[in-house]
Amino acid sequence: MNVIRVLIVDDHRLFRSGVRAELGDSIQVVGEAEDVETAVRAISELQPDVVLLDVHMPGGGGQEVLRRVLGSGSQVRFLALSVSDAAEDVIGVIRGGARGYVTKNISGRELTDAIRRVAEGDAVFSPRLAGFVLDAFASSEAPSIDPELDSLTQREREVLRLIARGYAYKEIAKELFISVKTVETHVSSVLRKLQLSNRHELSRWATARRLV
Amino acid sequence: MADQKTLAEPGGDAPYRRLMRPMEGRLLGGVAQGLAAQLKLDPVVIRLMFVLLSVVEGVGVVAYAVLWMISPREPYEGRPPARDWSQLAAFSAIGVALLAFGWLTGASKGGIGVLPFAVGGIGALILWQQADPERRKGWVSGATTSIRKNRARTLLGVALVVGGAAGFLVIEGRLAEAGQGLLFTAVVVGGLAVIAAPWLAGLWKELQLERRERIRQEERAEVAAMIHDSVLHTLTIIQRVAHDPREVSRLARAQERDLRNWLYQPAQDADATLAAAVRRIAAEEEDAHGVAIEVVCVGDVELDAEGRLAAMLKASRQAMVNAAKYSGSPSISVYAEVEGEEATIFVKDRGKGFDLDAVPADRMGIRESIVGRMERHGGTARVRTEPGEGTEVMLTMKVAKE
DSSP, rough: OOOOOEEEOOOOOHHHHHHHSSSSSSSEEEEEEEEEHHHHHHHHOOOOOOEEEEOOOOHHHHHHHHHHHHHOOOOOOEEESSSSHHHHHHHHHHTTOOOEEETOOOOOOHHEEEEEEEHTTTOEEOOHHHHHHHHHHHHOSSOOOOOHHHHHOHHHHHHHHHHTTTHHHHHHHHHOOOOHHHHHHHHHHHHHHHHHOOOOHHHHHHHOOOOO | HHHHHHHHHHHHTTTTTOBBBTTTTTTTSSSHHHHHHHTTOOHHHOOOHHHHHHHHHTTTHHHHHHHHHOOBBBBSSSSOOOOHHHHHHHHHHHHHHHHHHHHHHHHSSSHHHHHHHHHHHHHHHHHHHOOOOOHHHHHHSSSHHHHHHHHHHHHHHHHHHHHHHHHHHTHHHHHHHHHHHHHHHHHHHHHHHHHHHHHHHHHHHHHHHHHHHHEEEEHHHHHHHHHIIIIHHHHHHHHHTTHHHHHHHHHHHHHHHHHHHHHSSSOTTTTTBHHHHHHHHHHHHHHHHHHHHEEEEOOOOOOTTTTTHHHHHHHHHHHHIIIIIOOOSSSEEEEEEOOOOOOEEEEOOOOOOOOOOGGOOGGGIIIIIIIIHHHHOOOOOEEEEOOTTTEEEOOOOEOOOO
């Protein structure tokens, strides 16, 4: 197993050192950044495998980092990390290009797993994010522009529902009689829809629903 | 009229400073400007005052000339700035209009009769300006636009008065005796209306401003009270129970939940909808047992009158209590979903699980409080568990479609 190189971007020093201490041996923290400017610079200098990105930061927050780094064609992968569970933030940062979203109360082991998954190009959905997606894609019956992108397949719905119920990928695979890899494929496909769907309701829905 | 500020400020430092005529911002000789600085009034008011007094037997003109002669010019370096001719023209127009009005009504001949009107007008002008510091600031920055607005208002007033006078002249033949009194009433009422309108508007604006400020302060007080009652309080308690990690994390979680609800959650009646009720129950059990309960809700429905969903909520509470008390799992996942005509609640833990068949049926309230209750209300309950595999309770209930 390769060691994954991680950059931690968060404006709270205490939190950065906490995460650093919690991460397992398979992960190497190559640097830290505390705002948008230092983050953008550190990413281009260090070229980490995964960036742990705080959503709320001075200078435009995580979304600004995503815009500037991904906008310049970088292939760095982002895992968003936040105390906020507001739908706006979650959906916003995913649509900004992050490959996953976890809350800061996640355990060290789970975070290590999530980082590994993002590093391998898969997506990481917390139960709450799964709930948001189900809600967002279920709520509207408005005609969609691109049916392939604007709706979830039955299987994707099942996978999301199990994530929302608190199932780990392995448990989902067992439950649905599919492989873990297939579960990952479904989640990645949902992520792609979430990022590419033009449904403006998605953003509007997130703004309207200011729930935890 | 940027100089107004610089004039007003030294005026405050030296109360007995002499009346000076500034060069910058003057329209004619700078008398009105200097006087305005001296009296801490707006030059526009002083100018209108001069115009008004000039109509009354030329008093204004004389006063202006005298003041011009006795007051020195303020030292000014460089080329004298150009006068704002458009403003001067505006004031002249007002003067001419007033003169025409005086001539038409014959009021100017009876000087004594007009004097109270002029004095009243000046008083109103000063009042207007004093009552409206906002507008004054506006004048300092955007003098010309204000003048333009003011001019429109003045012209309106003048038109009103002239119209009234013309009408009066037409019917003079019949109402010659009552005419004079009637005219003055009309003039004073019309004039006062024109003058008072901006004043009242200013008052209204100020009132609104005050109200906004009060609301803002109340909000701030509410935030302060909230932080004090909750966060500070909890932090104090946490310091005192620092030796008990379980209690510390329970307190921190309860506080976090409170704060989140306060920040993100719209004020919601926990007894009105399923999602709100599930969240509240989870919060209560989390508090009672010190185990984190993660709640995810998709869709929502109003609680029904027949109590089917209330029964389901009670069953879900029992499932949460079981998981918190017996499973040994550090966290519990609760998922509530309303889709179509069905409401589902899942309560899952990753604890030790148990052998369902080996448990005496009446233990842990599974048979009675969960399964029995759901079935009595037309719903279903399923329990999935195995030793070492955790437990999941699934509750389903039909709901009336909205």
